[in-house]
Amino acid sequence: MNPIPYGRQHITQEDIDAVVETLQSDFLTQGPKVLEFENKFAAYIGAKYAVAVANGTAALHLCALALGVNEKSRVITTPITFAASANCVRYCGGEVEFADINPETGLLELEKVRQKLESQPKGYYTGIIPVDFAGLPVNLEEFRKLADEFGLWIIEDACHAPGGYFIDSKGEKQNCGNGNYADLAIFSFHPVKHIATGEGGMITTNNPDLYEKLLTLRTHGITRDPQKMRENHGGWYMEMQELGYNYRMPDMLTALGISQLNRAEEGLLRRKEIAKRYDSAFRNLSNIKILNPAAYKAENAEKTSHAYHLYVIQVEKRKALYDFLRTKNIFAQVHYIPVHLMPYYQDLGFKKDDFPLAEAYYEMCLSLPMFPSLTDEEQEYVIENVLAFLQNG
Numbered sequence: 001m002n003p004i005p006y007g008r009q010h011i012t013q014e015d016i017d018a019v020v021e022t023l024q025s026d027f028l029t030q031g032p033k034v035l036e037f038e039n040k041f042a043a044y045i046g047a048k049y050a051v052a053v054a055n056g057t058a059a060l061h062l063c064a065l066a067l068g069v070n071e072k073s074r075v076i077t078t079p080i081t082f083a084a085s086a087n088c089v090r091y092c093g094g095e096v097e098f099a100d101i102n103p104e105t106g107l108l109e110l111e112k113v114r115q116k117l118e119s120q121p122k123g124y125y126t127g128i129i130p131v132d133f134a135g136l137p138v139n140l141e142e143f144r145k146l147a148d149e150f151g152l153w154i155i156e157d158a159c160h161a162p163g164g165y166f167i168d169s170k171g172e173k174q175n176c177g178n179g180n181y182a183d184l185a186i187f188s189f190h191p192v193k194h195i196a197t198g199e200g201g202m203i204t205t206n207n208p209d210l211y212e213k214l215l216t217l218r219t220h221g222i223t224r225d226p227q228k229m230r231e232n233h234g235g236w237y238m239e240m241q242e243l244g245y246n247y248r249m250p251d252m253l254t255a256l257g258i259s260q261l262n263r264a265e266e267g268l269l270r271r272k273e274i275a276k277r278y279d280s281a282f283r284n285l286s287n288i289k290i291l292n293p294a295a296y297k298a299e300n301a302e303k304t305s306h307a308y309h310l311y312v313i314q315v316e317k318r319k320a321l322y323d324f325l326r327t328k329n330i331f332a333q334v335h336y337i338p339v340h341l342m343p344y345y346q347d348l349g350f351k352k353d354d355f356p357l358a359e360a361y362y363e364m365c366l367s368l369p370m371f372p373s374l375t376d377e378e379q380e381y382v383i384e385n386v387l388a389f390l391q392n393g
């Protein structure tokens with residue numbers, strides 16, 4: 001069997017043609033494809049505005065800047081995420097706090113966040129960054145209520161969940177990243193993600209002021225809008241009004257993004273099919289736990305639609321299974337090493353046992369291959385080998 005990674009991009013001839021076409025156009029960096037991608041992505045997600053940026057990390061950084069994160073800010077996120085979800089606060093000099101996860105879903109636990117907020121005077125914390133981990137949507141309606149009680153903003157890290165949604169208490173479908181409950185949401189187009197452009201990211205929002213601010217921050221803090229300029233010396237004139245960055249996404253990558261977006265629903269359906277097959281193979285085994293059971297239990301099936309960036313199982317002998325699968329050319333992965341245990345965060349004062357549920361989850365988690373071009377035969381081979389390990393180990 002050829003090597004099977006845990007995730008990989010799927011590039012078609014259409015994708016290649018779309019990129020080549022932009023290479024033959026006048027725009028190597030930001031051009032007309034960027035706005036087209038933004039408009040199509042916003043429509044897909046159901047948000048009013050979208051801002052394409054260099055990658056998901058840049059998206060997080062710009063969101064933190066746009067919301068005014070600074071040395072006085074204290075922001076809560078989950079330890080079970082990619083470090084960038086927390087790092088964006090540090091880029092702006094703010095303090096990161098973590099709250100523990102719900103062990104059934106792997107998501108940031110609302111009650112743990114509430115406890116944290118209630119343990120300090122109002123105004124102590126500034127914002128929350130929940131993550132739709134593995135593709136399972138966070139119930140942002142509940143987080144919004146909590147955030148409003150304490151005057152906090154929300155950045156939804158939806159990198160894993162384009163196409164995922166939950167049904168809110170009014171019975172309305174809320175797509176991940178649609179901006180109805182979060183102030184800002186971010187996505188990544190890293191190769192293992194649903195839409196892959198190599199490097200690339202997107203911010204979505206319904207807030208016109210934040211949208212305007214993000215556009216400026218993405219390009220050095222420069223404006224060319226005569227209404228906003230202090231002076232105007234002529235046609236060439238522009239003003240750098242605040243400290244921004246070059247976080248633009250080039251036209252050739254946004255062209256790839258548009259082409260990939262056209263197949264997003266197809267890819268999502270395939271991911272769900274793969275998940276269903278894993279579910280039925282593992283569901284009744286006592287020595288394996290499937291993360292996110294709420295997502296497929298009949299009573300919740302219509303309330304939450306999992307986007308399945310990852311398919312996570314939990315087993316006692318995780319390291320042995322990881323090593324065994326590698327000998328079979330199956331490259332499962334671990335998501336994630338808890339962020340608070342990274343040496344950088346330990347140097348800031350976090351330590352082992354701070355977030356025991358996240359740490360217990362980490363000891364047992366393993367992400368099995370999950371990507372649309374995974375063949376039935378390859379998946380069967382993965383399942384056979386996991387089962388063989390469980391029976392013999």
Ligand SMILES: Cc1ncc(COP(=O)(O)O)c(C=O)c1O
Nearest residue numbers: 055056057082084159188189190
């Ligand atoms: C949850 C999460 N947040 C943020 C990022 C950062 O995205 P990028 O790699 O595009 O910078 C990633 C992806 O790697 C991620 O998985």
